[in-house]
Amino acid sequence: MTATHQALWVDRRGTFRVGPAPTPTPRPGELVVEAHAVALNPVDAMPGVARRFVYPWLRLPTVLGTDVAGTVVAVGEGVSRFRIGDRVVGFASGQERFRNDPAHGAFQHVVVLAADLTAHVPDEVALTDAVVLPLALTTAAAGLFEPDQLGLPLPVGTPVKAGDERDETVLVWGAATSVGNNAVQLARAAGYRVVATASPRSAALVLGLGASAVVDYRGRSAVDEVVAALEGHTLAGTVAIGAGSLSRTIRVARRTQGTRRVASAYPSPVTAVRRQLARPYGVRVSAIWGGSPARSAVGPAMFRDVLPVALAHGRYRPSPPAEVVGEDLASIPAGLERLRGGVAARKLVVRLRRDPDPR
Template sequence: MTRQNTALWLPKRGARFEVGPAPYTPPATNEVVVRVRAVAVNPVDGIPGFLYRFALPWLTFPAVVGSDVAGEVVETGPGVTRLRPGDRVLGHAFGVEKSQNRAAEGAFQHYVVLMRHMVCPIPDSLSFAQAAVVPLAVSTAATGMFQQDHLGLALPCAAPAERAETVLVWGGSTSVGSNAIQLARNAGYQVVATASPHNFDYLRSLGAAETVDRSSPTAVEEIVERIGDRPLAGTLAIGSKSLAKTIAIAARTAGGRRIASAQPALFTRVAGRRAPRQGVRVSSIWGGTLKDNEVGPAIYADFLPTALATGTYRAAPDATVVGHGLAHIPDALRRLRAGVSAQKLVVTL
């Protein structure tokens, strides 16, 4: 069967996106091909061309970017037994990763090649549009929380034991924060999270035990008080200006003084330069590294399939569908740059 593929190409740095034909790439060992039905957009997908030299200096052009995929498996490669053609799935596409760096693995096309252990079956009750909000956000949150070079927390499971420790999620209403709260709760930790007050109910619906206004001048004191005598297992710092406050909190609480920052590495180094003097360790998350260690399969193969099917884990935040077709992805990126809160922008295909 001959399949005709189409992609949203980025011809070169600084160029505009172009819709055009793309080769159909069959899966190699431990790979699957997914017919994409929905994609979500992220800031890294639409960075200005000159910034690619800093964020993704290895990227080969013409490129197909994008990370968030939901669709149907159409073909599996040798070694794939957990997935089969026809399965409805979500998956993290790694076309822009340095180790992969090929257009066939970029999300913004009709047929994408994915790593088998970074694909998760989804229940019939979950739409492709809503499923597409998960991959990069859950990967980034899981990388920061569970990799040993970051917070090194206990992995989530179906029936976690309650732990006497707290996880702080600064930026709880973001895509990464929405998933971090749920992952921490499914690992048995109590969660304190920040957001604007109008998102407090949303954070509680995800499992946060305590919510604090991130813009409050007394936010640091409020969080320290909410944590109380419980050890702080670790902090996920999301968003600009999060590090200075989370470092101050970590320095004033008992337990592990580790912060995983979802800000770009350069910003993290600059903002976190005072952390060592306060006994706090800050690390910078790159949301693709879990594909190369035990955390990737622990989330996508062992935890998420059952958690999504039973409703113990929610595809969050809510999807807002911007349009249908690859040509609408640049529109979604423009809307993303204008700012969104407690939602993720999606294009169906």
């Protein structure tokens, strides 16, 4: 009889149901992980119709979720970096077009991960904290480092010493978001000065992650204030996150010296129009896909080279802070409902304990 474990399935109408899934064995280059924590992302909280628009290839029913942390229970051929029992965090790629496989979705007790998209979690970091990272990290890294986005040089393992920083600035608009928290930290790790936007409730968090200046994005004068904060510095590129971020960051890029590249993590139907309108002013707009590092050199660079070292030395913060909103798979839909209502500088996380399959 095939072994099974419990998974949270979603169907074509967006209805969730906990039920059995076949327990996988890893293929070459893969790990199988027992999930102890999963994090919830806005993309998981989309209604079924919107999901079909964002993931038209997705075969349903499937298992959603991208962020998983747990312990390794099986190691595939050719994987030398991990052993059974290791504490890890990884990017579950089940929804990506190239994968389209429920076994790789995060919302279940046993998850398949690509070893290249998995990092060790040091003992002093809780799995419920580490799990806030994967999709927000890959989205920020895609925007900053993919050659068709801002194309910045990747961070090196060692921290940039004061005085050795680049004389260039990255603008992170919407820095209080999960993606923004990672964009600030990664840009700093790559040696850039960071100017950010966030509302006053989140300004201290964003400054604590390394931003030099924080402007309230909601103010009428936000664009002028950001331009002032950038004065005397060369702009290396902009990551635009959140509703209204693209139009305003294009206005900033037009008024500053440096690279007029804007990578948008908030692509909408008007993004293509804005991209065309910005072009005559030398502003190059690109749309970020957070899963692209799963197929490029950027994902392995993050999970293999940057994250494990930075976490072990306390140089990278799993941020925004986790808020545990449930203890089992069945509590995920209520957590997604809460996410739809909006969260402020928090990542909603569900802790999992493996239930023996009742069958």
